[in-house]
Amino acid sequence: MRVSGVAYPPRLSQRCSADIDISGEQIKLCCDHQMVSQTSLEQLTLSDSVGNLPVRVSFPDGWVFVPDQNKDIDCLLQKKGRKSLRIRKVESNLWLIFVSIVFCIAMLFAGYRYGIPWFSHYAARMLPDGVPVFVGEKILDQLDEQFETSHIPVQQQQAIRKRVALFQQQLPPMPFPVQIEFRGSDIANAFALPGGKIVLLDPLVELAQSDQQLDGVILHEMGHIYHRHMMTRLVESSLTAVVVASLTGDTSGVVHQMIGAGVFVMNTGLSRDMERQADQFAKQAMLKIYHTSEPMAAMFELLQQQQMRHTPDWLSSHPNFSERIESMRQP
The missing domain is CATH 1.20.5 (Single alpha-helices involved in coiled-coils or other helix-helix interfaces)
Known part of the structure; x- marks a missing residue:
């Protein structure tokens, strides 16, 4: 089989009309009808075929042959284990x-x-139980930079903790013992951390007009603990961060990723589906403990009134208060 093209002598840029004769395992190169090189298929070197660029066939002594059309040396490409013409067509x-x-x-x-x-x-x-506990403690340490010491009377704090201890005896087993923490702030809020901690901010405790209203919020946060929402979100955020870091070459410990992601999640909130799931947990718990979920609806109304400005529904991670109030009052 003969293939036409051009050839370049060793270490020279001049070229000549040439052809190669492919005979079994032997390859002969002829330039201007004179044989200038000969080698075996094993010693022959072929460049990679990229798009429509010509394939360069290199001989051991330095001669280089370039065929007029790559398809003419397709048999060589296949013998050398390179991409065939069909594969190159698919790639292009x-x-x-x-x-x-x-x-x-x-x-x-x-x-x-x-x-x-x-x-x-x-x-x-x-994950081992020690991981969520450790991550939750570290997240709280970082969040404490934003909070002040709680001004809720010690007796009131103890009474709240006693009620929560009774709740745990009446509700499905929690993955972690629930611990109530109090912190000072200027916003009415509460949140659950990995490992079982629930942080109540002073304005929220002061806003509640009854124990039942405050308990509804606590039970909502216990719902997050029961379903391991925080740890799920942290693993999700950390996994995404680790994947991105791996692609960019900036890798670090997964636990540190979780702590950083935890602070971010605390500031941005959980997903709406998680919030609805926690609401349903709290509603069922309220019906079991107090035989009514009305105090939760009333607490949502108080929180709705406390909003300093309206946040569009599509920007909030929580379901809007109207939806939550209606859900609490449904039979």
Whole structure:
């Protein structure tokens, strides 16, 4: 089999019309009808075929042959284990490239939207108990830079803790013992941390007009603990951060990622689905303990009145108060 093209002598830029004769395992190079080089297929070197760029065939003595068309040396490419003409056509097919890009984007989106949350849900339950406790303590240490010492009377704090201890005896077993922490702040809020801690801010305690109203909020946070929402979100955020860090080459410890993600989540809130799930846990607990969920609806109304400005529903991680109030009052 003969293939036409051009050849370049060793260490020279001049070229000549040439052809190679492929006979079994022997390759002969002829330049201007004179044989200038000969070698075996094993000693022959072929450059990678990229797009429509010509393939360069290099001989051991320095001669280089470039065929007129890459398809003419397709048999050499296949013998040397390189990409065949068919594969090169597939790689240069713009439609297939477009479909591949769309497929990759769809897979990335599906992994982020469904794969990571699914994995995080189960991973949060597989972690040793010491990890959530440690992470929760470290998150609280960082958040304490924003908070002040609580001014709630010690007797009132003790009474709240006693009620929570009784709740734990009446409700499904918690993955961690619930501990109530009090902190001073200028906002009415409460949040659960990994490891079982619930932080109540003074304005929230002072806003509640009855023990039942405050208990509704506490039970809501216990719902987050029961479903391990915080740890699930932290694993999800940390996993995403680790993947991005790995791609950029900036890797660090997963536990440190969790602590940083925990502070972020505390400032941005959990997902709406998690908030609704915690609301339902609290509602069922209120019905079991107090035989009514009306105090929770009343507390939501008080919190709604406390909002200094309206936040659009699509910007809030919580379901809007109207939806939550209606949910509490449904039979």
